[in-house]
Amino acid sequence: MVEIKEKDIQKAAAEGMDSFLRIFTDSYKAALLGELTSDKMGALNGDQHTLLAYHYFLDEVMVGGFCQLIQNGYGPYIFENPFAKAMRLWGLKDFSKLIYRAKEIYDVHKVDLVKERTEEEFMAMYEEYEAFDEIEETFFEEEELITTLIASYVDDHIEDFATIVKE
Template sequence: MLEVKIKDSVLREASKEMDTFVQTFVNAIEETIGGQLNAENMQQLNTDQITLLAWHYLHDEMMDGGYVQLIHNGFGAFIFKNPFAVAVRNWGLETLYTHIRHAKKYYERYHESIEQDMTDEEFMALYEQMPEFDQYDDDFIVNEEQWTNMIAAYIDDHITDFATIEE
């Protein structure tokens, strides 16, 4: 197992704001794995750390370009074909679990088309061709703050599952 470390002083400063608190753990995990999650270092992380990275990838892609972008950038399988939804349900995020499960049917329908190499124009046209994702993109934005706060609370209640806090 890789040991993820965070300085207590950094954590105290980060705890003033939920987004920053969550991002501090994401940053520490990413630093520990050299900035790139792969099959080798994934085996050296625990389930909570992998779930947090999945949340981070989901969050970043959704806030920037929604599900079409998430899938096009290669994160669809990581979110929809792995037990991410079940893991966040275990963290108490029942609404995020339900959201992911509902969006998955459109992932399964469209992912092959979205994952193709294409021009920027072809990529932008996907948003018009696949309007089914719109409601899930909007739902994510509406619930993002609540979900982030719930994730921060989970991390806070299980801090040693995410990192070792050092003086």
């Protein structure tokens, strides 16, 4: 289990929910030695993977939408794992439905979405995959609430996300 110092969690929590979640995800990335590879997947439990998946989801979708998320290699981590189901189990039913809607597009167009592209071809994806636009807009509108609910879930189940080291 990943260990995090209690004082670091308290400091991060005082800075806000984004910092609070990042203290966990930064620790997970360190445990994975910065690489999300299949041979390192066992270093994290299911809840830790779910939180890390949200971290990647948030960072990628907020900057470049689903096309960027998928082109940067996170499509399988989000859509081919039980991320959407975990969100539902964490109480984020509407967000779970949003992920499933994006997954439907991903599943139908996976071969094309994941293929290597030039910068020009990548930019053209935004016109070709306008089906993601409404889903992205909904996420942008609800992101703060979603992140708040996830931070609350982590706080309420903190022992599932890290071993807290008291000094």
